[in-house]
Amino acid sequence: MQLSIDLTGREVLVTGSEHAARQAVRRYEAAGAVVYRLSTPQGAAHDGPLPERPFLVAAVEDGQPGWDSLLGRCRDTGIPVAAEPAAGAPGHVTLVGGGPGTTELLTVAAVKALRDADVVFYDRLAPYQELPSLTSAELVDVGKKPGHHKVSQGDIEKLMVESALAGNNVVRLKGGDPYVFGRGGEEVAACVAAGVKVRVISGVTSAISVPAAAGIPVTHREVSHMFTVVSGHAPLTEKEHQHLAGLGGTIVVLMGIGTLHQLAAGLRRAGMRADMPMAVVERGYRPGQRTTIADLGTVTSAAAGCSNPAVLVIGEVVRVAEANRGHAEAAADLDRLAASLLGS
Ligand code: SAH
Numbered sequence: 001m002q003l004s005i006d007l008t009g010r011e012v013l014v015t016g017s018e019h020a021a022r023q024a025v026r027r028y029e030a031a032g033a034v035v036y037r038l039s040t041p042q043g044a045a046h047d048g049p050l051p052e053r054p055f056l057v058a059a060v061e062d063g064q065p066g067w068d069s070l071l072g073r074c075r076d077t078g079i080p081v082a083a084e085p086a087a088g089a090p091g092h093v094t095l096v097g098g099g100p101g102t103t104e105l106l107t108v109a110a111v112k113a114l115r116d117a118d119v120v121f122y123d124r125l126a127p128y129q130e131l132p133s134l135t136s137a138e139l140v141d142v143g144k145k146p147g148h149h150k151v152s153q154g155d156i157e158k159l160m161v162e163s164a165l166a167g168n169n170v171v172r173l174k175g176g177d178p179y180v181f182g183r184g185g186e187e188v189a190a191c192v193a194a195g196v197k198v199r200v201i202s203g204v205t206s207a208i209s210v211p212a213a214a215g216i217p218v219t220h221r222e223v224s225h226m227f228t229v230v231s232g233h234a235p236l237t238e239k240e241h242q243h244l245a246g247l248g249g250t251i252v253v254l255m256g257i258g259t260l261h262q263l264a265a266g267l268r269r270a271g272m273r274a275d276m277p278m279a280v281v282e283r284g285y286r287p288g289q290r291t292t293i294a295d296l297g298t299v300t301s302a303a304a305g306c307s308n309p310a311v312l313v314i315g316e317v318v319r320v321a322e323a324n325r326g327h328a329e330a331a332a333d334l335d336r337l338a339a340s341l342l343g344s
Helices: 018-030 067-076 106-117 152-167 184-193 206-213 237-246 260-269 317-343
Strands: 009-014 034-038 056-060 081-084 092-097 119-122 138-141 171-174 195-199 229-232 251-253 275-284 291-297 308-314
Touching: 009 018, 009 067, 018 034, 018 056, 018 275, 056 067, 067 081, 092 184, 106 171, 106 195, 119 152, 152 171, 152 184, 184 195, 206 251, 206 275, 206 308, 229 237, 229 260, 237 260, 260 308, 275 317, 308 317
Parallel strands: 009 034, 009 056, 056 081, 092 171, 092 195, 119 138, 119 171, 229 251
Antiparallel strands: 251 308, 275 291, 275 308
16 A cells, blocks of 8 residues: 655654664655664664654664564654665665656566665656656666766766665666666676676566557557567678568667668668558657557658657567557447437
């Protein structure tokens, strides 16, 4: 159960050892509460004064014996006690797949890792705008720096490792899935080389979810029984065009706007039909999401105004979306008709 209560100016007593309670303290402070601390059931010298009757006790599950009787007394006198998870052991890195850009498509594990973070290094493709509501961690944008220079991959790895070695729980939040054109493998290797504990939380990749946002299934029975995910960062070789054209399945291209012209021409040279349907889906799950439908022969001019981030889909599955859209529109027409008949 989740409850939202306005804690502005309210006295909250956070119980639990310093390390285990550090994130709960930050969360309650960020919520505007006046936070008091009790780090052992007996109280410690550094805890400072205690409130006479706190509005709420936030009890961090730190594993120390002896809290039960104190918390029991609070409950008996009508002070609500909220159980708070302990912050994990400090000093590790979690690579988190953030999905295609909406918090709706974060995994439960991603939400938990964000909540437990001390520092989050994030990219612009991850759902970064809503981070303040998901974590009390320090937020560091490594997608762009003032002056619009990207932080280099080497510098990102150095920042992550140094922060973890300084004792922080570090989350590296990436767009989509960390292992799909996300350089996740390199970041894991950097942590391992520095002796820093690291784990990876898979994310919803844009390769599947962005076509889906436009109604395009990457596979469909009797239409396509395979899909190939390709990076369009650099132009493909002639041999790769031939292989792709020969497969007969769906082709999904990420980072493909800059090389769209070469790809379409290459696939045509490799024998793919000019009327093979294509879709360009820009800004999936974000404001301004747009789908451009064309075919291999016309896509270069049809997509002239398209920009990154965008996912390209080449294959007959694009027509499935078209057909489904037709049905959806027909259903909506029927609904409108029924509504107007009932209304009259
Ligand atoms: N690891 C990511 C991909 C990183 S490469 C993943 O699994 O999704 C970056 C490319 O992903 C972009 O150039 C674009 O092709 C695609 N992309 C990511 N998010 C997108 C979105 N919301 N809409 C459209 N394309 C997106």
